[in-house]
Amino acid sequence: MAKGVFVHRADSKYDDFPEEQYQFPKRYLKRAKRFENDWVLYYEPRGGGGRxxxxAIAKIEAIEPDxxxxxxxxxxxxxxxxxxxxxxVSFRKDNGFMESDLRKEDGSLNAGLIQWAIRPISDADFNQIVLQGFPEETDMLPRADALGRNKDLPAWDGLSEDASGFIHESERLRVEQTISRIPRDRVFRKHVLDAYDRRCAITGLQLINGGGRAEVEAAHIKPVAQHGPDTVRNGIALSGTVHWMFDRGLISLSDDLDILISRQVNDPIQIERLVNSSGRAFAPENPSLRPHPKFLGWHRDNCFKV
Known part of the structure; x- marks a missing residue:
């Protein structure tokens, strides 16, 4: 096993759905097989508006033919x-690059390596990136200088065969245990509320309580219990009452975000008054964060009471 980096563009020509699958050409197979049952980072290149x-992180369950x-x-x-x-997390840092293998001997960027769509990464570099990606977890993850590294030895080379020998298996387990303890609900709520500007997508109301906290909830479209991912595309900001109705299938959304009201509600007139006047759900300004039709379709087929 080994950790890796998957390069993914928002406008990818491949059959990618980062929450569920990553498609790649056969020439990368040997490299990708190393990552089975281990973790990868998703990297945004410049193309497609990348930063x-x-x-993001994800664990590879299996590599199989398309x-x-x-x-x-x-x-x-x-x-x-x-x-x-x-x-x-930017790929650059003050003294170089987050992936140590991207640094050439003269300190410049290895322009060839950064073009690799799939590449390995050392555990130390992976840990450092995760620390920055989840800043509130910094006291839980081992820092790069606490992984048993001998200061008299040369810097790790993530591509070398001996690199993994510097990292004790217990540290690898500690990292995985830490990842499993990251409060996914907190991360999900933050991203969804930011995307919707803390506004209920159905009512259009943006209510903030006396403590400055938004009175709106981050709802999953496809529930986690049904393997729905903790991503903005599977989320929507809803007020408490609307969230309750959405989870019980009394309201849903079309792929175009038209608000659908079940014929089984006991007082449809009151529900219609609750819905914003446009009859359509408010969506994030960033099109890539809009509810994905795959998840909306699941909700209509499995939750919505026609």
Whole structure:
């Protein structure tokens, strides 16, 4: 096993759905197989509006052939493991690069390596990036200088065969245990409320209590219990009452975000008064954060009471 980096563009030409799968050409198979049953970072390149850095983690459940394209393979993401960082992490740092292997001997960027769509990363670099991605967890994860590194030895090379020997297996387990303890609800709530500007998508109301806390909740469209991911595309900001109705299938959304009201509600007139006058849900300004049709379709098919 080894940790890796998957490069993903928002406008990817591949059949990617980062929460569930990552498609890649056959030539990357040997490299990708090293990451089975271990964690990867998602990296945004410049293309497609990317910010040049890391935005999420996920665990690879399996690597398998793409049944629809013999020249492609699919990395299956273990359900419930994809998680966006609370803070975006730039690939650069003050004294170089977050991935130590991106640094050439003269200190410049290894322009060839950064073009690799799939590449390995050392445990130490992975830990450092996760620390920055989830800043509130910094006291829980081992820091790079606390991983048993001998100061008299040369810097790790994440691509070398001997690199993993410097990291004790107990530290690898500690990192995985820490990742599993990250409060996913807190991360999910932060991203969803930020995307919707703390406004209920159905009523349009933006209510803030006396303590400055938004009186709106982050709701999953496809529940976590049904393997719905903790991502903004599977989330929507709703007031408490609307959240209750949404979870019970009394309201839903079309793929175009038209608000659907069940014929089984006992007082449809009151519900119609609750809905904003446009009859459509408010959506995040960033199109990539809008509710995904895949999750909306699941809600209509499995929750909505027609």
């Amino acid at each position: 040049l850095g890391y935005n 049944t629809l394209n013999e020249d492609m393979y699919i990395a299956r993401i273990a359900p419930g493991t994809f998680l966006s960082f609370e803070e975006f």
